[in-house]
Amino acid sequence: MDDAIRVTEKDELIMKLVHYFVTKEDYAPIMVNGVKNEIWLENLDANYKIIRINSNYIHNIEQLDFDMYKINSVNRQIKKKTLTRKLKTLNILTDTNEDITIKNYDNIDNLIIKGNKDLENKDGIISLFPQIVNEKINDLQGLDFLLNVSNDINKKTEKDNQFYESVFKKKKIVITKVLIYINVAMYILTLIGELTNSFDIFTNFALNPYFVKHGQLYRLITSGFLHGSIIHLLCNMYSLNIIGSQIESFIGKKKYLFVYFISMIVGNLLSCVLTNSWSIGASGAIFGLIGSIMYFGYHYRLYLGSVLKQQLIPLLIVNLAIGLFIPNIDMSAHIGGLVGGLFATMAVGVEKKTKKSESINAFICLIILIAFLSFVLFK
Numbered sequence: 001m002d003d004a005i006r007v008t009e010k011d012e013l014i015m016k017l018v019h020y021f022v023t024k025e026d027y028a029p030i031m032v033n034g035v036k037n038e039i040w041l042e043n044l045d046a047n048y049k050i051i052r053i054n055s056n057y058i059h060n061i062e063q064l065d066f067d068m069y070k071i072n073s074v075n076r077q078i079k080k081k082t083l084t085r086k087l088k089t090l091n092i093l094t095d096t097n098e099d100i101t102i103k104n105y106d107n108i109d110n111l112i113i114k115g116n117k118d119l120e121n122k123d124g125i126i127s128l129f130p131q132i133v134n135e136k137i138n139d140l141q142g143l144d145f146l147l148n149v150s151n152d153i154n155k156k157t158e159k160d161n162q163f164y165e166s167v168f169k170k171k172k173i174v175i176t177k178v179l180i181y182i183n184v185a186m187y188i189l190t191l192i193g194e195l196t197n198s199f200d201i202f203t204n205f206a207l208n209p210y211f212v213k214h215g216q217l218y219r220l221i222t223s224g225f226l227h228g229s230i231i232h233l234l235c236n237m238y239s240l241n242i243i244g245s246q247i248e249s250f251i252g253k254k255k256y257l258f259v260y261f262i263s264m265i266v267g268n269l270l271s272c273v274l275t276n277s278w279s280i281g282a283s284g285a286i287f288g289l290i291g292s293i294m295y296f297g298y299h300y301r302l303y304l305g306s307v308l309k310q311q312l313i314p315l316l317i318v319n320l321a322i323g324l325f326i327p328n329i330d331m332s333a334h335i336g337g338l339v340g341g342l343f344a345t346m347a348v349g350v351e352k353k354t355k356k357s358e359s360i361n362a363f364i365c366l367i368i369l370i371a372f373l374s375f376v377l378f379k
Helices: 009-023 061-082 130-134 142-168 175-196 201-205 209-213 219-225 230-251 253-274 283-299 301-325 331-348 356-378
Strands: 038-042 050-054 089-093 108-112
Touching: 009 038, 009 050, 009 142, 050 061, 061 089, 061 108, 175 201, 175 219, 175 230, 175 253, 201 219, 209 219, 209 253, 209 356, 219 253, 230 253, 230 283, 253 283, 253 331, 253 356, 283 301, 283 331, 331 356
Parallel strands: 050 089, 089 108
Antiparallel strands: 038 050
8 A cells, every 4th residue: 555655756856846836936737648757837928938847768869859859849839829939948857867968959948857956956947946945845755745735736726727717707898888889979970960060070079180289189089989981980890899898808997998098099199190181980999909919818828829810810910901901091090009009008917917017117118109209299
């Protein structure tokens, strides 16, 4: 019975490594088909996006080269799924021939860890993950050790799963619907004004650099709720419904409103700087939402990879193509909105993903961008 549950020193070492990476460095186990005696972990926000722990015996350099081929093969699959260009990988070898000289390969760093002494090597894993020296689970032995590690990993995984469920679960969409209602209502008012000749909404509320320069700053927002035709309105509202609903659900209503109006303002400011014509439409704000979901999807590309490839990136390409080949499309508002939405989302942050320094830098960049465009416009 004791032999059946005996935990070897090598087992303890591997479990200790997995415990540290999962509970302290936010790595998550990933399933890789066709491999044995290997553990694969991923954290796409870390320096080493992939950590692979290999307990197979490596007895010569040829076998090590084949091992690198296996890693590259798996990495190509992960890249395709997550839309990641580079996957810097840490390959931890726990059983190698003493005569092998380990070297690093392109985007793959190899590290030999055969026992607890190697964990204390300052030129080894400590130089990469200094906090690993605080790992105390080796105070337990045998089955108690194994149960302790498994419980900690399960708790961390369960907590992460609950968080991801809260992010991606279906939520009640309110803001997007209200924005669509306002756009439709403004279009109806436009038609009424044209039919009755009682008022001209375009003249009073559409975007025009001359009027903005002379103090009518409200046009930077009001123009984003006006549309010139039913086709113009339907195309924009279709895009808003698809992208807006997702952004509202993913980042929350308050952040969504901030991103939407900042995108609209930045897009319209750039339009005023680069063009000297009238402009209307919600497309600047919508492009901001595309920038927003691209930033969000970057942090959750393991979960949103297929959505980004099949829906959002094609939608972005189609809208950019329409702007390039169809006349009277305000491309400057589109580009400005895209950039504004990207910085605005980075500024408000994606929960548990955006670092505080990154958020602060994004706010600074956003302020500088708006200040620069305003300076150029009003000078």
